Amino acid sequence: MVNWFWKRAPQRRTLKLRSRGEASGTTRVDFAELAPELNRFLGQAAYLQLGYFETLSRGIRGTQELARKEALSRAAGAALDKHRGIVQVIAERGDDPTQVMLPFRENLDEFRRKTIGERQEETLLAVYLTAGMLDDFYLALAGSYGETGERVAAILRQDDRGGEIVSIIQETIESDDEWRSLLSMWGRRLVGDTLLVCRDALRPGRLVADDQRIEPVYTELMGAHARRMDAMGLAS
Template identity: 65%
Template structure:
């Protein structure tokens, strides 16, 4: 499991709200006060994550033999790129340089992407389905902390991600060879820890005290619940 050690400044007062997204989770409001990150940190991470999802999906196109699957991967990659560009536009609208805002997160998020890159294309497809799903949900939850800018980000993150076809590809592989079921289930469980570390690192405090943990737990419980439903959709145990 990868450990992430980069520091975040704490704003004075912010509120974190968990919102429902599709069929995943119920609306939940949790007061995180100073735990939400600075807005530049939030935007920089969110934008660079989408760029990483685009790169990973694009890399999968060449080794995928079926033309229909190549098309599905290209659509999912294009959706991630559109989200990245939209988040970059939000950064520019605030008068900041997107490259400067994203650069502090390049190394840790690239390390995360390498750590969650599977040895086989199907594992990497599952990585995108799981990590992008969990982190989109998490950054969507954080969006309520940032006023009008947060509303812009929420609209971007809720746009169609075109990842449904990845589910179909993975299910077809599992149906054709049952050995994929246990292998992908194991891989999916490994992904959770690394992804939750990324989310926790974004909260501005590496070590949470007992009171902070109590406020964080419901959010991560929702994220884990959504993860379990995504895995169940594939016929896999979370």
Template identity: 60%
Template sequence: MFGWIKRRRPAERTLRLRSRGEFGDATRVAFEALAPDVDTFLGQAAYLQLGYFETLGELIATTPELAHKEALSRAAGAALTKHQEIVALIRERGDDPTALMLPFREPLDAFRVATRGRRPQETMLAVHITAGMLDDFYDALSGSYGEIGARVARILQSDDDRQAIVTLIAQAMTLDPELHSLLAMWGRRLVGDTLLIARGALREHILDVAEEEQMEPVFTELLAAHSRRMGAIGFTA
């Protein structure tokens, strides 16, 4: 569905699922030689956060209620801060952030379009669900990159201020109970596109059976965390 441009990667790398937020301490799964090179990792991670900032900015511009604008602005500000901190790390390494992000602009913009809803609440839910899943996934990837990865993990684990979005969604469903089933179905539909982005972030090659088995526990954890996010809003995944 989405094309990815990959760069040459170092010879050895291990991808580990790190324990954070909604992931259990017992989960430690390694992907052998599947993590992309560090430039790909940083470019994708930086552009994803910029995309969430842009989507939330569009919501702010079209939302009439001042209180709603303020709530959305907190989540937008958190995404922008994460983007800026990853960009600062890229520059610190002597690289050009624009050059690293550019290969992923088209596929990640397509992903944002595919997950934008017809109603503001659908788009809010899309940001909450997809950003949560991909923050988890890129946090898992970060274990492959030593100190650079550890710094990215700290950035991704910082407060995302998306609880304000959950509150707005809950308020909207209170005013219009029919939204509940619609948004629940929308939340479930988001999973497929989001997992495609996660799989596309890995080193590009045809996976063998052993590698598929290594990946399965990580994606199981991503889906479990997604179910908990949905449950916290009152949906079933």
């Protein structure tokens, strides 16, 4: 298990992780002040959505099947809409969105490279699962930023057209049990790298050893991940 924690805890607040599609059953965890400064939060959130748009757009070019092209175009458009929404928030604050995102480009591009599979189906599964985990996490952090956080949360809650990807994955695994086994294993491998992105989203310099405080966050994120896997018919 990864250890990420904070050096001081003079104040506590409540961070809520929401499982996608669920109205209740969330876990509330008290933290020290972990939330990064606002532009760090906005820059990472905006660049992540841009990365998903780029990956899905490449998927469109990489398939000859018209129905799949259309499905991926809808999912890519949803990611681009989220990116544009967060960029607008940044611009309205008087900042240059490119400069706000730039410090996170290298690390997030590396994350994207790690989650691109040898086959398109692996990459699509990675987009769906990692976007789900990270949207949940950034929704939790958004509660730290008042009205601006509320705007970003509303953007992140927009329909990501993930159902388009789920349909492709389900058709794939129903056609061949070897695909089911392969994608189940791939889905499990994504968790560690995604949790590291969550770690990097937090305020630098606040990490101390405190497993009991952070453990519920991991538990909830991985629980939501397992539910997404199970809903697609993949063993988690």
